[in-house]
Amino acid sequence: MISTTLFPGRYVQGRSALSRLGGELARLGTRHFLICSPHPLEHLLPPVLPGVEQAGAVRTERFGRECTDQEIERLSGLAREFGAQTVTGMGGGKTLDAAKAVAARVGLPVVVVPTIASTDAPCSSVCVVYSPDGVFLRADVLPRNPDVVIVDTEVMARAPARFLVAGMGDALATWFEADSCRKGRGRNIAGDAGSMTALALARLCYETVRNFGLSARTACEAGVATPALERVVEANTLLSGLGFESGGLGAAHSIHNGLTALPAVRGLHHGEKVAFGVLASLFLTDAPMALVDEVYALCASLGLPTTFADLGLAGVSDQELLRVAEKSCAPGESIHNEPVEISPSLIQAALKAADAEGRRRVPADAGLCPSRSPLR
């Protein structure tokens, strides 16, 4: 049995880490194509642009909201036309995925600058492609991981806390999915077994979110980068990225993909849907009640969804849940890495049990956090 572990080339994190962008780009080339979400384009890039311009010629382009095949094609054309030697993505997960895909298509190194800690996309070689109206289409595995990942924790601290919380939802899944792959001899993103390194990082990811998650959320609400926030940003971005990619995915991400079939969840972040996928996976895999208790209490304290109503799916029909379940267990979905029987009706049952447990607990869990959920 061969295991493969995947890493980004370099991971730079801390206060004012964005000031390193020019220096990192200078190592990689002299013509830099930057793809930015609207907010970083207007607010985060201008202060560091002089440093970037010292690293060579720069062309910036606004990202078109959704990581679609059409958008990747458009941006690749612009990068070629500019004669780019590097591609940088600055923004949320979709912007970063698009930058990674453009760099792969044009054959260039890529620098990734997440401006929110809401997903584990930055360090990975995976690019999730959506349809123009936001439905999950597929996850492409690119030939290489990002060359540089730059994470400025002051930027993360100033972003709305909901992003950090969503990132913790995504990070929460990492250990459960990697552990399922280990038990079920599931394959990681490289198609190989996960290494003990990946499993240990996935465990550290879970423990960091469990032990420092609420403190980090509080810091983020105050707009400050405390040590707890630094830890959680690293867990959401580096540990979760290494853990899922090298440890393997399981039910939680497939249930996320299934949920995207329902238009009502479109306003939710990736990690919020993944977190509910973790809760459903606890029932799918018959997790011990002490663990169910721990994970629900954690989700409630952080403000992650624990009921259909939290997901915007109050009154969801059995037929709709079956659509979610069927999409979740489509051929090729990572849910087949779980060491248990998988079928649409079993997934539908796990979803309903997860919601029932969330509703059963609401009065008790509501006391865990003054503003129980940013979703309400």
Ligand SMILES: [Zn+2]
């Ligand atoms: Zn994820």
